[in-house]
Amino acid sequence: MTRGSVDQNFLFTLAELYRLLRVYADKEASRFGITRAQWAVLAKVERSEGMKQSELAELLEVQPITLTRMIDKLCDNDWLERRSDASDRRVKRLYLKKAGRQLLGRMTGLRSEITANALDGINPADAHRLLTQLETIKENVRTAIQASGAEQARKEQRYG
Numbered sequence: 748m749t750r751g752s753v754d755q756n757f758l759f760t761l762a763e764l765y766r767l768l769r770v771y772a773d774k775e776a777s778r779f780g781i782t783r784a785q786w787a788v789l790a791k792v793e794r795s796e797g798m799k800q801s802e803l804a805e806l807l808e809v810q811p812i813t814l815t816r817m818i819d820k821l822c823d824n825d826w827l828e829r830r831s832d833a834s835d836r837r838v839k840r841l842y843l844k845k846a847g848r849q850l851l852g853r854m855t856g857l858r859s860e861i862t863a864n865a866l867d868g869i870n871p872a873d874a875h876r877l878l879t880q881l882e883t884i885k886e887n888v889r890t891a892i893q894a895s896g897a898e899q900a901r902k903e904q905r906y907g
Contacts, residue, residue, distance in 0.1 A: 792841045
């Protein structure tokens with residue numbers, strides 16, 4: 748692949764891959780009566796039980812009202828619960844319920860299945876290299892975002 752080809756196809760290929768993985772994960776998650784987005788909420792709460800709804804919204808990069816609707820459905824299904832914060836009653840903290848843990852346990856194989864299907868035909872060493880390279884790309888983009896923000900702030904101070 749030539750450099751021009753990478754320049755022309757990199758962003759579009761990543762975006763298309765992300766879109767396809769979302770569609771595939773939604774389709775497969777529906778077998779468990781859940782959406783990919785709801786699955787992500789449960790998985791994030793499992794990793795950091797007791798997190799605030801506002802923290803989760805920021806982590807998932809969704810609007811708080813959108814997350815509130817998802818959490819409502821998860822609570823209605825008895826997979827998740829909100830608890831008031833001990834020091835601030837306005838703050839709601841999120842915890843998995845037993846049924847949510849059981850659901851995630853049943854879905855563990857699904858994550859592996861989706862990954863295996865996506866990486867079919869790629870040997871394990873190449874898959875690890877790909878993951879490392881994607882992590883490097885992610886850090887490069889974070890650095891570029893921070894640099895862009897710092898440059899914008901300097902311009903605003905200079906001209907603003």
